[in-house]
Amino acid sequence: MESAAANGPQPPGGGAAAPTPAPAPRPAPKLARADGGAPFVLLHVAADGGGSSSASGGCGGGRSGASSARTSGSGGGEGGQCQHHPAERPEAPPPPPPPRLHGAAAAGDAGARIEEFGTAAAAAPRTEIGGGGDGGSVASSDGGADGGVDAFVSGAPRAAAAAAKPAPRAAFAAAPLPRLHLSHEHPAVLAAESRPRPPAPPPRRPLRTLARVYLLSPLLLPLAAALWLAALAAGLAAALLVAPSLALARRLYWACPFIPYIWRGPARARFGRAGALLLRLQFEGAHCATVVGRLLSLPLRPYLPAFYIAGFPKCGTTSLAAYLRLHPDLAGIAGMPGHEALGKESHFFGGILGPAAAGARAAALYRSFFPTVLTAWWRAAARGAASLACFDATPTFACMPHVAARAAAVTPNAKVVFVVREPTAAVFSAETMLRGMGVPLPWSLAAPPGGGAGDDPEAAAGPQAALLRASWGAGLRGLGERRCGGWAGDAEHDALWAALASLPPDAPLPPGLPAAFYFRAGSYLRGAQYADRLAEWAAHFPPENLMVVDFRRLVEAPESVVREVLAFVGADGERYRFRRLPPGMATNYAGAKMHPATRAAVARRWFAASNTSLFRMLGVEGLPGWGAPFEGDA
Numbered sequence: 297m298e299s300a301a302a303n304g305p306q307p308p309g310g311g312a313a314a315p316t317p318a319p320a321p322r323p324a325p326k327l328a329r330a331d332g333g334a335p336f337v338l339l340h341v342a343a344d345g346g347g348s349s350s351a352s353g354g355c356g357g358g359r360s361g362a363s364s365a366r367t368s369g370s371g372g373g374e375g376g377q378c379q380h381h382p383a384e385r386p387e388a389p390p391p392p393p394p395p396r397l398h399g400a401a402a403a404g405d406a407g408a409r410i411e412e413f414g415t416a417a418a419a420a421p422r423t424e425i426g427g428g429g430d431g432g433s434v435a436s437s438d439g440g441a442d443g444g445v446d447a448f449v450s451g452a453p454r455a456a457a458a459a460a461k462p463a464p465r466a467a468f469a470a471a472p473l474p475r476l477h478l479s480h481e482h483p484a485v486l487a488a489e490s491r492p493r494p495p496a497p498p499p500r501r502p503l504r505t506l507a508r509v510y511l512l513s514p515l516l517l518p519l520a521a522a523l524w525l526a527a528l529a530a531g532l533a534a535a536l537l538v539a540p541s542l543a544l545a546r547r548l549y550w551a552c553p554f555i556p557y558i559w560r561g562p563a564r565a566r567f568g569r570a571g572a573l574l575l576r577l578q579f580e581g582a583h584c585a586t587v588v589g590r591l592l593s594l595p596l597r598p599y600l601p602a603f604y605i606a607g608f609p610k611c612g613t614t615s616l617a618a619y620l621r622l623h624p625d626l627a628g629i630a631g632m633p634g635h636e637a638l639g640k641e642s643h644f645f646g647g648i649l650g651p652a653a654a655g656a657r658a659a660a661l662y663r664s665f666f667p668t669v670l671t672a673w674w675r676a677a678a679r680g681a682a683s684l685a686c687f688d689a690t691p692t693f694a695c696m697p698h699v700a701a702r703a704a705a706v707t708p709n710a711k712v713v714f715v716v717r718e719p720t721a722a723v724f725s726a727e728t729m730l731r732g733m734g735v736p737l738p739w740s741l742a743a744p745p746g747g748g749a750g751d752d753p754e755a756a757a758g759p760q761a762a763l764l765r766a767s768w769g770a771g772l773r774g775l776g777e778r779r780c781g782g783w784a785g786d787a788e789h790d791a792l793w794a795a796l797a798s799l800p801p802d803a804p805l806p807p808g809l810p811a812a813f814y815f816r817a818g819s820y821l822r823g824a825q826y827a828d829r830l831a832e833w834a835a836h837f838p839p840e841n842l843m844v845v846d847f848r849r850l851v852e853a854p855e856s857v858v859r860e861v862l863a864f865v866g867a868d869g870e871r872y873r874f875r876r877l878p879p880g881m882a883t884n885y886a887g888a889k890m891h892p893a894t895r896a897a898v899a900r901r902w903f904a905a906s907n908t909s910l911f912r913m914l915g916v917e918g919l920p921g922w923g924a925p926f927e928g929d930a
């Protein structure tokens with residue numbers, strides 16, 4: 297190793313480089329190169345002024361950790377590439393003492409340059425190392441007072457190194473020098489390079505690649521496009537069907553608020569959570585498809601009902617509708633396949649399509665529930681139907697406010713059939729049905745008197761009576777709640793029904809009305825006060841258009857009753873073929889029976905006057921079995 301000062305010529309553009317006092321010689325470290333070459337230049341910056349030293353050159357730089365000075369390397373201009381070819385390097389002479397560098401060695405674009413800034417450097421003359429065209433530059437700036445830099449500038453031409461004047465100092469002469477390695481000589485790098493490498497993969501055959509691209513892409517691209525289109529179609533279908541499905545299901549649940557209880561209760565118990573969910577999706581999907589299909593095919597649907605089976609709930613309306621549908625000329629609702637009740641009940645005037653059921657578009661919308669002309673043609677061809685007459689059998693029509701007015705506005709000439717059943721039996725049938733659906737009713741006709749719908753609920757003690765009173769609310773305010781309700785005092789009942797009666801017929805019904813109707817014992821009891829409900833219909837339809845059917849006769853002599861109804865609605869009885877059908881919407885009592893005392897108390901308190909009014913309306917002394925529950929009733 298040789299000193300830059302010893303070997304370097306004066307730089308071409310060099311400044312005033314003055315020699316510095318010679319430092320005390322120190323033992324030069326033995327730095328062996330892996331390739332055996334030794335073109336290293338050791339730059340030593342004195343502790344009294346040389347703080348940081350940066351060396352730039354084609355080989356990069358390193359940090360001299362002991363000196364806290366910086367040594368960095370970069371390309372040194374156009375000619376700043378380091379060459380490390382051992383063949384070009386002469387034998388290394390015995391190392392002289394390292395030079396002491398105080399100044400900058402500038403070599404223009406192509407030279408090595410060493411600069412030193414700082415107080416000591418300012419006082420000291422500058423030393424410049426002139427590069428020979430391929431050298432790096434070394435700059436030394438002020439850093440710490442005690443710092444020094446030992447830097448090996450590799451690849452610097454001997455000429456550039458020789459330009460530096462030796463300026464060793466005693467403090468650095470004795471300093472231990474770290475052992476550094478150039479990147480391409482670092483043992484870790486060399487070890488990594490000497491490691492065996494996995495064999496390179498054989499070069500791809502361009503022909504096979506081409507074959508893949510040109511032969512498979514015609515198959516894969518259409519497949520990918522088809523998959524993409526299918527996903528798009530599924531997304532669109534979901535967007536188009538799911539949203540209306542949810543909206544329509546909500547309308548349906550508004551009209552029949554007990555249906556969601558089915559998914560939570562009996563359906564889960566029978567089919568499990570996933571099964572109940574699937575059942576619900578099927579139901580809502582079918583309902584959505586049915587309603588959307590009906591609305592889309594509205595131009596093909598010219599029919600409005602010729603008559604209604606308007607009530608009463610749990611009085612055999614499903615059976616009567618089924619018997620009437622046996623007639624070739626009569627058609628009910630174009631219902632949901634597989635859903636018995638919704639195949640007969642539109643719930644239209646009760647608000648299943650919202651306020652539109654009462655507005656100017658009501659007739660147009662209502663037609664969507666009835667069959668198309670295609671059905672009429674098919675019936676004429678296959679069953680010899682003369683003309684098609686449609687009917688709507690929604691049993692809650694008889695009990696809901698304003699339905700009579702709305703129906704009369706749309707179909708003023710329609711006939712209306714009511715089936716009446718001994719009221720307590722009808723209410724108990726409803727209670728049993730709702731309970732079977734999982735509706736947690738807080739009232740029961742099976743309970744002893746005072747336990748709910750008893751003789752004097754206001755004075756009744758016990759948790760059930762407290763719940764009944766608490767759950768009622770007051771007037772219309774109570775209609776908003778979705779929870780099941782129960783008993784109300786007479787005053788509250790009167791206020792509620794008066795408030796409902798005061799609504800304009802084309803006003804939307806209160807949001808909680810169906811829930812209030814189905815889940816409140818009071819509403820059910822009011823619904824079974826037939827005389828009052830019939831009076832409302834009689835106010836909107838001529839009396840000759842109204843017919844009352846006794847449930848008991850429907851059970852005992854269904855054909856006679858059906859023929860009477862056929863004659864009433866104007867259907868040709870000659871072409872009617874009767875066949876006995878199983879009871880529709882039969883409730884599973886599972887051994888439950890009305891409590892006799894409760895039944896007697898409710899009949900007396902709630903239905904005695906109403907029944908008397910009905911008998912007077914009908915011009916009869918009474919109806920068989922109405923003094924006591926019909927034997928066929930539980």
Ligand SMILES: Nc1ncnc2c1ncn2[C@@H]1O[C@H](COP(=O)(O)OS(=O)(=O)O)[C@@H](OP(=O)(O)O)[C@H]1O
Pocket residue numbers: 608609610611612613614615691725726850851878879880881882883884928929930
């Ligand atoms: N043919 C015949 N024989 C005996 N009982 C019969 C018959 N047809 C209907 N029913 C009974 O009527 C009750 C159902 O009435 P609805 O169809 O009007 O119910 S609903 O309002 O439509 O839900 C329901 O009463 P319950 O069983 O007491 O709940 C049916 O069993």
